[in-house]
Amino acid sequence: MLLSLLLPLWASASASEPAAASSSAQALITALGQPAPAHTAFAEARFLQVLARPLVVSGQLSWLGGDQLQRRVDHPQQETATIANGEVTQQRVGKSPRHFSLKRAPQLQVLLDSFVALLSGDAGRLQQAFEIRQTGDAAAAWTLTLLPRDAKVAKTVASITIDGYAKESRCMHMQEADGDLAIDLLGALAAKMPAQPTREALQALCQGTP
Amino acid sequence: MRRGARATLLIAWLLVLAGLGWMVSQRLKISTDLRSFMPAPTTPDQRLLMEQVGDGPGSRLLLLSISGQSDAQLAALSQGLATALKNDKRYSQILNGSFDLGALDASLLPYRYLLSPTLDTQPLDEAYLADQLQQRLDDLSSPAASLLKGLLPRDPTLEVLKLAELWAPAKSPEVREGVWFSPQNEALLLVQTVAAGFDPGAQQRAIDGIQQAFHALPGSAGAKLELSGPGYFSVVVGAQTRHQADWIGRISTVGFIALLLLAYRSFSSLLLSALPIASAALAGIAALTVAFSEVHGITLAFGFTLLGVAQEYPIRVLSHRRAGEDAVQSVRALWPLLLTAIASACIAYLAFYASGVNGLKQLAVFTIVGLLVAGFSTRYLLSHLLPVRVRDVADMRWLAKARAFVDRLPRPRWIPLVVALAIVLMLAFARGSFWQNNLAALTPLPQDMLQHDARLREALGAPDVRYLLVLQASSEQGVLALSEQLQSQVDALVAKHAVDALELPSRYLPTVALQQARQQKLPDRATLQQSLHEALQGLPFRPDLFQSFLDDVQAARALPPLTPERYAQTPLGQRLAAMLVQRDGHWLGLGTISGVHDVAALQALGENSHGTVRLLDLKAASESLVVDYRTRILQALLIAAVLLVLTITISLRSLRRAWHVLAPMTLATFLVLAVERVAGVEISLFHLVALILAGGLGLHYALFFERDTGDPAEQRRTLHATIVCVLSALLVFGMLAWATIPVLRAIGLTVSLGVAFHFCLSILMAPHASED
Numbered sequence: 001m002l003l004s005l006l007l008p009l010w011a012s013a014s015a016s017e018p019a020a021a022s023s024s025a026q027a028l029i030t031a032l033g034q035p036a037p038a039h040t041a042f043a044e045a046r047f048l049q050v051l052a053r054p055l056v057v058s059g060q061l062s063w064l065g066g067d068q069l070q071r072r073v074d075h076p077q078q079e080t081a082t083i084a085n086g087e088v089t090q091q092r093v094g095k096s097p098r099h100f101s102l103k104r105a106p107q108l109q110v111l112l113d114s115f116v117a118l119l120s121g122d123a124g125r126l127q128q129a130f131e132i133r134q135t136g137d138a139a140a141a142w143t144l145t146l147l148p149r150d151a152k153v154a155k156t157v158a159s160i161t162i163d164g165y166a167k168e169s170r171c172m173h174m175q176e177a178d179g180d181l182a183i184d185l186l187g188a189l190a191a192k193m194p195a196q197p198t199r200e201a202l203q204a205l206c207q208g209t210p
Numbered sequence: 211m212r213r214g215a216r217a218t219l220l221i222a223w224l225l226v227l228a229g230l231g232w233m234v235s236q237r238l239k240i241s242t243d244l245r246s247f248m249p250a251p252t253t254p255d256q257r258l259l260m261e262q263v264g265d266g267p268g269s270r271l272l273l274l275s276i277s278g279q280s281d282a283q284l285a286a287l288s289q290g291l292a293t294a295l296k297n298d299k300r301y302s303q304i305l306n307g308s309f310d311l312g313a314l315d316a317s318l319l320p321y322r323y324l325l326s327p328t329l330d331t332q333p334l335d336e337a338y339l340a341d342q343l344q345q346r347l348d349d350l351s352s353p354a355a356s357l358l359k360g361l362l363p364r365d366p367t368l369e370v371l372k373l374a375e376l377w378a379p380a381k382s383p384e385v386r387e388g389v390w391f392s393p394q395n396e397a398l399l400l401v402q403t404v405a406a407g408f409d410p411g412a413q414q415r416a417i418d419g420i421q422q423a424f425h426a427l428p429g430s431a432g433a434k435l436e437l438s439g440p441g442y443f444s445v446v447v448g449a450q451t452r453h454q455a456d457w458i459g460r461i462s463t464v465g466f467i468a469l470l471l472l473a474y475r476s477f478s479s480l481l482l483s484a485l486p487i488a489s490a491a492l493a494g495i496a497a498l499t500v501a502f503s504e505v506h507g508i509t510l511a512f513g514f515t516l517l518g519v520a521q522e523y524p525i526r527v528l529s530h531r532r533a534g535e536d537a538v539q540s541v542r543a544l545w546p547l548l549l550t551a552i553a554s555a556c557i558a559y560l561a562f563y564a565s566g567v568n569g570l571k572q573l574a575v576f577t578i579v580g581l582l583v584a585g586f587s588t589r590y591l592l593s594h595l596l597p598v599r600v601r602d603v604a605d606m607r608w609l610a611k612a613r614a615f616v617d618r619l620p621r622p623r624w625i626p627l628v629v630a631l632a633i634v635l636m637l638a639f640a641r642g643s644f645w646q647n648n649l650a651a652l653t654p655l656p657q658d659m660l661q662h663d664a665r666l667r668e669a670l671g672a673p674d675v676r677y678l679l680v681l682q683a684s685s686e687q688g689v690l691a692l693s694e695q696l697q698s699q700v701d702a703l704v705a706k707h708a709v710d711a712l713e714l715p716s717r718y719l720p721t722v723a724l725q726q727a728r729q730q731k732l733p734d735r736a737t738l739q740q741s742l743h744e745a746l747q748g749l750p751f752r753p754d755l756f757q758s759f760l761d762d763v764q765a766a767r768a769l770p771p772l773t774p775e776r777y778a779q780t781p782l783g784q785r786l787a788a789m790l791v792q793r794d795g796h797w798l799g800l801g802t803i804s805g806v807h808d809v810a811a812l813q814a815l816g817e818n819s820h821g822t823v824r825l826l827d828l829k830a831a832s833e834s835l836v837v838d839y840r841t842r843i844l845q846a847l848l849i850a851a852v853l854l855v856l857t858i859t860i861s862l863r864s865l866r867r868a869w870h871v872l873a874p875m876t877l878a879t880f881l882v883l884a885v886e887r888v889a890g891v892e893i894s895l896f897h898l899v900a901l902i903l904a905g906g907l908g909l910h911y912a913l914f915f916e917r918d919t920g921d922p923a924e925q926r927r928t929l930h931a932t933i934v935c936v937l938s939a940l941l942v943f944g945m946l947a948w949a950t951i952p953v954l955r956a957i958g959l960t961v962s963l964g965v966a967f968h969f970c971l972s973i974l975m976a977p978h979a980s981e982d
Contacts, residue, residue: 048350050362051750057351077348086281086387090352099385100354156356180359 033121036065269407285387302784307390483524529931710805904964
């Protein structure tokens with residue numbers, strides 16, 4: 001009798017703990033894992049308020065193992081950004097490298113957390129940094145929505161959405177709190193970046209089937 | 211004197227003392243500033259030193275390190291501390307390596323075009339804007355985008371960042387987690403205090419503020435904050451010296467009381483005989499507060515040391531009392547000799563008053579007033595208060611034996627010769643330099659603290675405290691102009707690694723002329739708008755994005771040039787104010803130097819400048835100041851010696867008797883010097899002051915031993931008094947000789963040795979009773 005009264009209480013208490021990702025989301029994330037180093041082509045469109053039209057760059061993203069991430073831009077201009085040991089090093093052709101702390105670029109921290117976790121299939125890590133929501137079918141088209149848990153990070157990055165199909169991530173949207181948005185097309189999809197992208201066109205690309 | 215009258219006298223005396231104490235507590239203002247104790251500087255370098263000792267930008271710098279936690283936590287603490295201190299009036303600059311876009315006060319933002327060197331080489335035209343905007347576009351597509359997004363509309367050419375880079379220390383430590391880190395994983399910060407570096411009181415408050423702010427931060431419990439820098443050192447040294455002096459003082463006070471109780475077996479005598487010393491100290495300080503607006507801490511420390519002589523007066527009276535005899539009668543018999551001793555000491559100290567050095571003048575006033583008050587209160591007050599019934603020390607058996615032993619001692623006439631020869635030999639063979647000119651060597655810092663400081667200084671590229679580049683001109687603007695001219699030569703020196711960095715005042719504020727020249731180069735609104743419009747062609751920026759940029763350039767064209775006064779409202783202006791000093795109708799600019807590798811190359815900067823540019827070596831200047839100071843003391847001592855000879859000879863009315871008093875005293879003084887030199891001690895100002903005290907005590911011993919009354923009982927009493935005096939002095943100063951702080955050891959060792967030598971020599975050189 002007493003137990004039956006207590007059980008619902010206990011159940012609701014455990015529900016208010018940091019919501020554990022559903023087991024299907026965990027399975028999905030684990031399935032996405034690859035051994036380091038992992039490389040993937042990307043094409044990014046940034047929709048910024050300061051710009052009248054989006055900024056498009058493309059290149060290759062690499063996870064070098066551990067907390068090391070490299071973002072190489074090939075078009076329109078060569079540039080490599082490397083994240084290692086909490087520091088970002090930015091190298092441009094003909095310029096001396098610039099260094100700054102990861103702390104100063106919360107988007108990068110988010111990118112690092114989400115990317116490394118996704119590429120390594122580390123669901124636990126992803127869950128530490130984000131509240132995770134999954135929609136769609138893990139075997140076909142799915143969407144993971146990541147909401148930063150750190151209030152300071154959330155002030156800059158509102159959410160990250162990853163669209164995928166089966167065991168492949170296809171798109172990554174980073175919605176910044178000030179309204180700016182970056183959409184990265186990943187892998188094979190990167191080649192399909194239109195010359196004059198719009199949010200809607202990219203959205204359609206991401207949610208289509210391969 | 212009847213009981214009632216005695217009680218009245220005692221109460222009246224205590225009331226006067228209480229009154230003096232109240233007056234002192236109301237009026238006494240103690241200055242801890244080393245400068246007020248120093249002699250008036252004579253050379254320009256010395257004068258600059260006196261200002262720099264307290265006010266120089268280098269001496270106001272505190273170096274902070276935070277360690278003991280993960281990098282991320284340390285970085286958070288560093289940021290938290292910097293934020294907490296930023297709005298505190300006690301600090302003029304806080305640097306922790308974080309990208310400080312707020313370096314320029316928000317109200318001064320349009321001034322960035324007048325402060326940044328961009329316009330000197332680069333007009334704000336279409337080509338430049340197009341290039342800059344293309345770069346910003348690249349920035350926006352890079353991971354650094356979020357750093358710049360907010361800045362872009364107002365400052366597309368990133369002048370604010372250029373200024374932040376210009377004002378960052380030339381040689382910055384590694385930046386991790388957004389803040390400076392040392393190779394030893396400590397987060398590093400630089401804090402410049404508003405308070406002068408050598409004002410330990412104000413520095414203590416500044417340091418307390420930092421520590422409070424740190425401990426209030428969340429997560430500070432497990433981390434360790436360490437400080438370094440001249441201001442912190444002055445606080446530490448002061449506290450250490452006081453602490454050691456205090457506990458040694460407590461032990462020797464207990465010993466002193468025990469000794470006097472043992473010698474006189476009377477509590478009331480002991481308590482009463484403390485009154486003349488207390489009166490002397492209070493009257494001395496009261497006289498100082500009347501004659502001077504501020505009393506220096508060192509004056510008081512030296513003064514209390516020298517006042518040790520006054521201890522002798524009550525002791526002499528207590529030892530020379532006969533059973534049943536009124537104390538007044540005993541004093542009366544003793545008084546002529548005591549008066550001679552007091553008068554000769556006072557006359558000798560007059561020489562210090564004539565030295566013209568403020569600290570020594572204060573010392574003279576304090577000791578002369580103190581000695582007179584102690585002597586006269588012993589004679590006219592204490593003698594009426596002492597209880598009637600006492601033991602006669604002359605009846606003590608051990609004393610009779612001791613006196614007999616002393617009388618049997620051979621007193622060959624060649625003793626002075628042998629001692630003098632020994633002194634000459636010891637002085638001749640002593641190694642090392644005779645004088646210690648480095649005052650800092652007397653209050654040395656623990657080795658690990660110095661190493662920590664050197665390490666932080668190296669890591670932070672913080673300026674050297676020793677060297678300064680001094681620029682001189684008739685006006686503030688003149689100094690800034692000179693500084694601008696010098697910049698290229700300085701850059702060349704840095705490139706040659708003659709010096710790691712040299713920070714000139716113009717780095718923080720260009721001359722009005724240069725600002726106006728930059729202003730002239732700013733395009734008017736229509737032109738700029740046109741260039742911007744053309745530069746934006748083909749770029750994706752929103753066309754109306756840069757309104758605030760246009761507004762700022764427009765505003766900058768009409769701004770009155772920034773002057774140091776207007777600038778002083780902001781933290782950076784405070785930083786500049788520390789580098790610009792007005793003096794005697796002209797202005798000085800102070801360039802701070804870090805990592806000096808080639809002093810000659812730095813000195814060469816001043817060549818052909820006709821004295822407008824020169825390298826100031828603060829260490830050399832301070833040592834020359836100490837030499838000057840010592841010269842003044844030695845001159846005063848010479849005059850004092852002449853006065854002493856005259857006073858003693860006149861009061862004893864015999865050259866031969868004067869010889870018996872003065873010869874042992876002189877020999878003993880030089881013997882102390884010689885022994886210390888042979889032991890490798892370098893003589894400092896503190897040794898000299900201690901020698902003077904020992905000389906004063908020695909004068910008493912010699913005077914009393916020389917006094918031959920022909921009465922064996924009186925001779926025994928003299929011996930008793932002298933032994934008590936010698937033992938008490940040995941106890942107090944012998945304890946000090948064990949101190950680990952050299953300044954305390956210097957005083958303790960010198961006085962102890964002095965007392966011992968004076969005692970022995972005045973016995974051995976006293977005339978035999980049979981001679982008279």
